[in-house]
Amino acid sequence: MMSHLRSSGRWARGLVALTVTAASTIAAITAVSGPAAAAGHPKPAITAGKPKLGDTCTSADLGTRHPFIKTTEVAPTITHFKGWYVTQGSTGTQTISTNTQTTISVSVGLNGSVNGSFGTEALGLVGASLGLNVQVNYSSTSSVSNSITWNFFQPGYYGLYKGTKKVTGTYGSLNCNRTDLGGGTYGLKWTEGPDTGSYTTYTTLEEGAVRCEDKVPANSIMRKAQDLLDCGSAAATAKHPAGPVPSAKAVKASQEAEQAAKATQSMKATQAAKPAPRAALDCQPGAYKIDVPGKPLNWSAPLLANDGIRLRESNWTSAHLDNWRLCNVTENNGVIEASLWNWGNGGCATIPADIANQEQAYLTTANCGEDDLQRFYIYRDVPGSTKIGLQNKYTGSMMGHDRYADGELIRQYSSGRQDGTGTYTLTGV
Structure with a gap:
């Protein structure tokens, strides 16, 4: 299993500690999605006192809004990766520079960042609904150091990685507005407004090393890293000098990510270049x-x-x-x-x-x-x-x-x- 790895400490003590740590880590990083993710987790206090759909409001609330979370999806994602071959004579502690695999940036709505209290409140509700500690202010995994220091005890083909749970979904807006209560009466209530959007955030980054022969849970961060090793390939089974090993999947994923980024930039440039057409207005007579x-x-x-x-x-x-x-x-x-x-x-x-x-x-x-x-x-x-x-x-x-x-x-x-x-x-x- 993973008992051949540890980052520091004496071998005997480190072996026991690592076995326990690895088991708890594997359990913790199994991905979940949707409302079921919140099962067994306490809800943070950020949900206390927040308006809910159908609650009453006052005229002072007409100019305010609050978010509510419509959908959530949690997926383990590798942000930094390097295939590394360790020979019999190159075991021990090594510091390895990984390559950026995926960049995750925190965003809410169309702005591409988190500005103001609405975005922070929305991401806080995401964390509360899932029982996860997620980033609630703007940050990006591209700003994280790509170096990993690891103590290798056995030779073999390793995947050095940093990864996280990427959390995405959609939100809606609660707005105060007049509501027909029936019988010719009206009242002010929090209703679902027409404003909706999407969000992206992530949990704390984890780092580690995994080999092809290690048994790890499906749909975990560690499994995602193991998949990048392309364990059935010649690169994974051949003997190599100590150092980086090319991974076909890693190269392909990197190329696809680069192409997607270029396509997005091109689309944004095209949209920005479009002039706003003039329009004939149909205005009501009153001013x-x-x-x-x-x-x-x-x-x-x-x-x-x-x-x-x-x-x-x-x-x-x-x-x-x-x-x-x-x-x-x-x-x-x-x-x-x-x-x-x-x-x-x-x-x-x-x-x-x-x-x-x-x-x-x-x-x-x-x-x-x-x-x-x-x-x-x-x-x-x-x-x-x-x-x-x-x-x-x-x-x-x-x-x-x-x-x-x-x-x-x-x-x-x-x-x-x-x-x-x-x-x-x-x-x-």
Whole structure:
């Protein structure tokens, strides 16, 4: 089995310790997926106090959102690998540089990273649902050292590896919105919003060495490393001088990963090169101010091209820069989707594409086009109240402001402003 390996200590003591450690490690790294993975594991406290689908909410929650986990998948993945042949005269401790096999980067949604509290909360819920300690902030396995120091006691063909459990899946968004309670009555409840996305994270990296003849559990990190040895190949069975041994599977996997990365870069470049087409807007006849409830400041479009939408006093200008129309309006499950067209400058509210992945990116206006950065979900209070919350369709973030002050920029917040400053009033003019 694995008793011929240890990393330090005396042989007799190390042999016993390693046998126990190997058994516990093998049990721990057996991969699981879906809700069954949580069986027997305590749920971390991050789930306490979080809203659930159907819970009641208040108008202060209209500008906020919370994640919930829809699907999970856990797969053992090798991140660094090297096939290594140990001869009779080359046993003992060696430090070996492995090759990067797979890079796993933590991400939530479209941003390719974890920005703001929504992503952190989502990954925390993933760990809670699976009973695993996963990375909840942005990190990448490519930043991990590729060197492995190992003590070889027997000659043979080894696979030196670092690996982890890659955790992927999808999430949904809980948003506060009016709900028909029947009998002509309405209430505010946490409902499933239209915003969904995917996430990727991973558990703590493990490292080790495995031989073709070792018996290891199926679907484990160690088994994944053993598969890369290509044990039936001539490279695995032939006698070699001490040092690296080429692995056909490892080379092929590396080439496939490189080709996939190039294809992804090419696709992104093609998408980035596409200009946003101009679109004819079908706008509702009424115009609105988007006010801070009970206070005199409201959204006003920028006077300068590179400026953002700011809180300003009512009627601070006669150019209708504080008047908005709802255009290309649709409604699904009680959630309005619309473009916000400014009467004063003729532009549509948007998050600038070059900063759309940033927490607290500012809201501005641009030429109207068929672009999800210019589309907003509008969550409404019960009939009779004009309070609303606004969410950008592309980024999923809620609109809000950092402080109540004249000239303050409207920005996006991944989870919204939990103090209620993301709730506005849609006031007809």
